[in-house]
Amino acid sequence: xxxxxxxxxxxxxxxxxxxxxxxxxxxxxxxxxxxxxxxxxxxxxxxxxxxxxxxxxxxxxxxxxxxxxxxxxxxxxxxxxxxxxxxxxxxxxxxxxxxxxxxxxxxxxxxxxxxxxxxxxxxxxxxxxxxxxxxxxxxxxxxxxxxxxxxxxxxxxxxxxxxxxxxxxxxxxxxxxxxxxxxxxxxxxxxxxxxxxxxxxxxxxxxxxxx
Numbered sequence: 001x002x003x004x005x006x007x008x009x010x011x012x013x014x015x016x017x018x019x020x021x022x023x024x025x026x027x028x029x030x031x032x033x034x035x036x037x038x039x040x041x042x043x044x045x046x047x048x049x050x051x052x053x054x055x056x057x058x059x060x061x062x063x064x065x066x067x068x069x070x071x072x073x074x075x076x077x078x079x080x081x082x083x084x085x086x087x088x089x090x091x092x093x094x095x096x097x098x099x100x101x102x103x104x105x106x107x108x109x110x111x112x113x114x115x116x117x118x119x120x121x122x123x124x125x126x127x128x129x130x131x132x133x134x135x136x137x138x139x140x141x142x143x144x145x146x147x148x149x150x151x152x153x154x155x156x157x158x159x160x161x162x163x164x165x166x167x168x169x170x171x172x173x174x175x176x177x178x179x180x181x182x183x184x185x186x187x188x189x190x191x192x193x194x195x196x197x198x199x200x201x202x203x204x205x206x207x208x209x210x211x
Contacts, residue, residue, distance in 0.1 A: 014123050017056055018042045019049065020064035029062060036116045045070045053081050059123045060085060062115065064108065067093050074100045083122040083163070085115070094129065098197040103163040104128040127163035127200065147190050149208065156183040161200045161209050 015038040020026045026042040033039055040056040043049050045063070053061070065074070065086045078084055078101025085104035086097050094105055104122045106114060107130050118128045149157065152173075159169045166184065170177040184196065191206075193199035203209045 014038060014060070014120060015040045015056070015058045016060050016062050016119055017053060017058035018062050018064075019045055021045055021066045021069060022064070025064045029064065032112050033062070033116070036112065037119065045073050047073075049073065050077055050080070053077065058082055060119050062119060063087065063102070065097065065102075067097065071096075071100060074102065078102065085118055085122055085128070087115075095195045095197050098129070099195060106130045125162050127161055129197070129201075145190055145206065149187065149190060153183050153187050153190075154208065156180060157187050157199070157203055158209055160184065160187070160196055161203070 016033060017040055018026050018029045018033075020029065020042075021044060023044075026044075030039050030042055040058050041052060043052045045066075060082050061084045063070070063074070063084050063086050065088055067088070067090065074084065074086075074097070083103040084101065085106065086102040087106055087108045087110065088094070088097060089108040091107075097105055104118050104127065106118055106128075110118075110130065114130075121128045155173060156169055159172055164172065166177050166180045170180045173180070184199075188194070188196070188199050191199045191202045193202055200209070
């Protein structure tokens with residue numbers, strides 16, 4: 001199953017806040033989504049963004065990301081904001097942007113239908129990223145696991161793929177956060193991954209989970 005999942009449903013009922021440093025990009029993205037989703041507003045990535053998120057209460061953020069300029073703000077707002085779908089033109093940043101708190105990552109030239117599907121998936125609790133971007137930072141082929149995942153590690157991995165933090169995984173499974181950290185480290189080691197994002201992608205390729 002493709003990492004970029006097509007999600008059926010009434011996307012028009014979902015609300016999204018557009019975030020972009022370039023005002024023309026904000027206008028373009030708003031126009032692109034106007035007939036597909038409920039755009040509650042547009043914002044520059046500045047200190048007022050958190051207040052606008054609180055005021056408009058969007059279901060997701062669509063962020064045209066200028067990573068060098070926006071990195072600190074993404075990290076600052078991601079913990080309290082609705083899920084963030086980041087648009088990137090630099091595939092080498094995928095792992096870093098994921099670590100900052102974005103739950104979805106697409107190429108900047110993604111088609112409108114892809115953006116709508118990705119936003120809808122994020123609103124349903126899924127993590128989404130473009131397979132082209134994923135391919136750019138992972139090897140072309142992934143070796144089979146030398147040591148299989150335990151049942152508990154598979155449970156943790158599935159929740160990782162939903163974009164949950166360790167604290168939320170611990171609450172969901174009824175275990176301690178330290179135990180979750182242990183399982184995450186074991187999963188990454190067994191999958192030969194350097195990040196949580198890479199672990200999820202490798203797991204998808206091996207058929208361990210499906211997004």
